[in-house]
Amino acid sequence: MILPEPKERRAREALAALGLDDHVTGLELLTGGVVNTVWMVHRANADDLVLKTTDDTPEDLYEVEAEGLDALRDHGLRTPRVLGVGGGGLALEALTPRVPAEPEFWEHAGRAVAALHGVHGDRFGWPHDGWLGVLPQRNHWHDDGHVFFAEQRLLRYVGEPKAEAVLTSRDRAALERLCVRLPDIVPTAPPVLTHGDLWHNNVVAAPDGEPVFIDPAVSWMWAEVDLSMMFCADKSPARFFDAYREVRPLDSRWRERMPVLFLREVLSTLAHEGSRWSLDYLRTVLRPFMTS
Template identity: 50%
Template sequence: MMELLLARLRAAGFEAESVRPAPGGVVAAAGMARLRDGSQVFAKTLRTAAPDLFEIEAAGLRALRELGGVTTPEVLAVTPDLLVLEPLPPRREEDELFWEELALAVAGLHGGVVGERFGWHRDGWLGRLRQDNTWDGDGHAWFAQRRILRWLPEPLVEEVLDREERLALERLCAALPDLLPPAPPVLTHGDLWRENVLSGSAGGPALIDPAVSYSWAEADLSMLWCSPRPPAAGRFFEVYAATAPLPDGWQERMRIYHLRELLSSIAHDDNTRECAEEVREIIAPF
C-alpha cells in the first residue's frame, strides 16, 4: 500500500521520494512522505472505495478549526483517494499541562459553537461505516436513532447480540429522557480519544480524524472517559468542568453515551468480545 500511496502523491503533484508507514489505520493506509526538497507531508490513501471519505474528513478538520477554534492539521490536498495533511508531532503524552490545554480547547469548542438542531448538513463516517447525521430537534430521539439503534442492523452486531439484548437496547433508548439531562447541540469532534490527539506545530494539542456533528458535549467527553488515557491526563475533566460546568452525575452517564462507540467497534470487528460484554453490562437493568 505504501507504493500505491507514493504513486498517488506523485500523481497529485507532490515530489515524494519515500513514504514511511504510520501505525494504526482501519480504513486507510497512511504514512509520512519525504519530498524532494527535504520537507515532509502526512498522507492517506484508501484501502477500499469510499469516494467522499477524505472530503468529509477535510471538511470536519476545517469546521473544528474555523468554527471551534481548535488546532487541526492544515489540509494540503484532498481527492477521492488521497488526503495530504501538514505533518504534526506526537502528543506530549506525559505532560500534565498538555492535557489541561486540551481540556480548555475542548471546553472552548463545546461552549463556543452551539447549534439549533442535532446532526450535520451531511452524513459522515465513523471508521469504515457511515455515520447518520440526519437533523433532528430532539436530542434524545436523535441520539437513540442516529447513534445507538443505527448500529443494530449491522451484520456483526446482529450476530453478537441476541434478540433480548437488542430489545434491552431499545428499552434503554426509550428511557433516554430519564437517563440523560437535556442539553444543547454543540459542535463535537465525534471520535475524541487519545489516538486522535497530537501536538500542533506550536506545541499545544491538535485534533485529527474527526467525525463531526452537533451533538451533546458529554457524548464527546465519553470517548476520553471510557477509553484508556495516561496518568498525566488526570486533571482533564476537572479543568474542563471549571470552564464548562458538567451537570451532577455526569460520570455515571458516560457509559451510556459510550454505547455508540462500543456498538461501532462490534460492527467493525474490533475487540468484539470485550465490547459486547461491556454493552451487556450497561443494558442489564433494561
C-alpha cells in the same frame, strides 16, 4: 522497514493525483492507523506531509474528514491543515507530533474542547452523513437530541451484519428499552459542535507542545458524547476533565452518564469487528434494562 509494495504504490498514486509527488525522497510507514494506512512523505524541496490511504476507500471518506478538520479549525480547535484531498488519499500538514506526557498538555486539551463545545447549533445532525470508521455516521437533522442519539447513534448499528450476527433478541430489546429511557438518563442539552471521535489517540502534541486534534467525525451533538470517548476509552486523564469543567461546568452526575453515552462507540466497534469486548461492555451497561 520493508514497505508493502501494493500499499506504497497506492500511496504514490494518491500523491500523483493530488499533484504532490514532486521531489518525493521517501515514504515512511507510520503506526497507529486502524482504518487507514498512514505515511510520512519526505520531500526534498518542500515540507514533509502526512498521507492517509486505505485499501477500500468509501467514495467520500476523505472529503468528509477534510471538511470536518476545517470546520473544527474554523471554530478554534487546532487541527492539521489539509493540503490535498482526492484520488484515494488525504494529505495533511506534518506536525512531527511527540508523546503528550505533560499534565499541562491535557489541561490545554480540556480547555480547547470546552471552548469548542461553546459553539451551539440549531439542530442535531450535520448537513450530510459522515463516517465513523468505514461505516456511515447517520446525521439526518432532528430537533430532539434524545431521538437523534437513539436512532442515529445507537439503534442504527443494530442492523449491521457483524452486530446482527452476535446480538440476541434480548440484547436488542434491552437496547430499545434504554433508548426509551434516555430522557430520564441524559438531561436535555443543546446541540454543540463535537469532534465525534475524541479518544486519546486522536489528540497529539505538536512540536510546540499544544494539542492537535485529528480524525474527527463531526456533528452537532451533545457535548457529553465527546466526553464519554475521552472518559471511557482506555484511560481517563483527570487534568483534561478538571480543566474542561473550569470552562464549562458539569453537573454532579455526569460520570454516571458516561457509560451510556459511550455505547455509540461500543456499538460502532461491534458493527465493525463483532468483538467480544464490545459485546460484553454493551451487556454490562444494558443489564438494568434486561428482562428475566
